Amino acid sequence: MNETNKSMASFRHAVILLLGSCLPVMATVLIAPILPQIMRHFSATPNADALVPLALTVPALIIGICAPIVGIVIDRAGRKKLLLAGMVLYSVFGTAPLYLDSLAAIIVSRAAVGLTEAIIMTACTSLIADYFSGPLRERYLAQQTMWASVSATLFFGIGGALGEGGWRMPFWMYLAALLLVPVMAAMLWEPKVDHSVKQGVSTEARRRFPLKAVLGICVITFGSALAFYTLPVHLGFVLHAIDVTSPAMIGMATAAGSVATVIGAVSSRRLAMLGVAGCLAIAFGTLGAGFIVVGTAASLAAVVVGAVIHGFGAGLALPTLLTWLMRQLRFEERGRGSGAFTANFFSGQFICPLVVLGLGKLLGGLGPALGGLGWLLAVAAMLAVCTAVFLRPATSLKLPSSH
Numbered sequence: 001m002n003e004t005n006k007s008m009a010s011f012r013h014a015v016i017l018l019l020g021s022c023l024p025v026m027a028t029v030l031i032a033p034i035l036p037q038i039m040r041h042f043s044a045t046p047n048a049d050a051l052v053p054l055a056l057t058v059p060a061l062i063i064g065i066c067a068p069i070v071g072i073v074i075d076r077a078g079r080k081k082l083l084l085a086g087m088v089l090y091s092v093f094g095t096a097p098l099y100l101d102s103l104a105a106i107i108v109s110r111a112a113v114g115l116t117e118a119i120i121m122t123a124c125t126s127l128i129a130d131y132f133s134g135p136l137r138e139r140y141l142a143q144q145t146m147w148a149s150v151s152a153t154l155f156f157g158i159g160g161a162l163g164e165g166g167w168r169m170p171f172w173m174y175l176a177a178l179l180l181v182p183v184m185a186a187m188l189w190e191p192k193v194d195h196s197v198k199q200g201v202s203t204e205a206r207r208r209f210p211l212k213a214v215l216g217i218c219v220i221t222f223g224s225a226l227a228f229y230t231l232p233v234h235l236g237f238v239l240h241a242i243d244v245t246s247p248a249m250i251g252m253a254t255a256a257g258s259v260a261t262v263i264g265a266v267s268s269r270r271l272a273m274l275g276v277a278g279c280l281a282i283a284f285g286t287l288g289a290g291f292i293v294v295g296t297a298a299s300l301a302a303v304v305v306g307a308v309i310h311g312f313g314a315g316l317a318l319p320t321l322l323t324w325l326m327r328q329l330r331f332e333e334r335g336r337g338s339g340a341f342t343a344n345f346f347s348g349q350f351i352c353p354l355v356v357l358g359l360g361k362l363l364g365g366l367g368p369a370l371g372g373l374g375w376l377l378a379v380a381a382m383l384a385v386c387t388a389v390f391l392r393p394a395t396s397l398k399l400p401s402s403h
Contacts, residue, residue: 009131022151024117033160037167062114064347071339086119094174142319225348257307264315277388286313288377295371
């Protein structure tokens with residue numbers, strides 16, 4: 001990467017890219033509070049009970065399918081133009097339910113939103129890695145998780161508040177992307193490779209894409225994302241099972257987990273000295289402990305404690321994995337790497353309800369299913385501990401200056 005381009009980047013450029021990275025979060029959490037209203041509106045539509053939830057989850061499915069392809073295109077065609085196009089189309093397709101009267105058409109528009117989110121997330125992640133290096137890159141990649149957690153809490157509240165005015169009202173929020181477009185157009189630039197450096201290391205530059213390393217990290221990312229989203233998605237059901245039905249109490253428990261996620265993301269930089277395996281051992285251990293506590297909880301206090309433990313692990317895991325991934329990639333590979341990461345992250349989000357449903361049928365309910373996930377993560381934590389002990393030099397999070 002051209003060092004001159006890196007020296008041009010500052011905190012304000014990071015903020016712009018972090019704000020862009022928050023937009024894909026909005027697709028799921030913004031309309032979650034209004035799903036019952038949408039269900040009532042389309043109650044006469046055949047199979048509405050299955051189709052309405054699909055409007056919530058289909059963007060994540062499309063991101064999982066399309067993000068790797070988007071990454072290839074971004075590496076070949078450039079980041080900035082595709083990012084700007086994705087932002088505009090995000091608003092176009094995101095606001096489509098304001099005037100669509102067909103549930104099928106709304107689902108199609110939501111699928112299109114998923115494609116634009118794949119573009120936005122992949123481009124923003126690639127540009128953060130392009131513009132910054134070393135500790136600054138670590139910091140801003142960690143802050144992606146932190147900002148996403150905070151924005152998810154905000155969007156959930158905004159969606160519920162706007163939903164008081166009707167189920168279509170929250171979709172106006174998709175116009176917010178247009179506010180960022182002129183700022184991005186004016187302040188971001190297309191990063192370029194320093195060709196004089198590239199010629200000097202031509203053999204290294206022509207290396208093959210590190211497919212095995214990327215696939216391994218992406219498999220772990222898929223499992224981590226599944227663990228990340230499982231508890232927030234099912235926390236309301238857990239609380240209902242112990243007779244806590246107040247929306248305020250459910251919101252408080254969810255918010256406590258989100259705050260812990262922010263703390264975990266911030267802590268990832270300080271814990272980086274432990275190496276990737278050490279950080280993942282802590283992340284998987286706390287994720288698993290959180291699941292076990294919540295799965296066996298009999299009171300609101302116990303659920304909140306479990307949500308906080310779980311949230312810390314989730315906040316630590318994702319920036320650790322993203323930083324590890326970017327360490328493997330050269331400039332011309334980051335689009336594909338970011339696309340693969342994004343695809344697996346959102347695929348884990350999409351599939352988590354199905355996994356919990358299957359485990360619930362196998363183990364006898366939601367609580368045992370969460371506990372089962374917790375013990376699986378405990379095994380993963382032990383494997384990470386073994387890796388940290390025997391392979392610590394190979395799993396350091398310290399980033400080489402050449403990236």
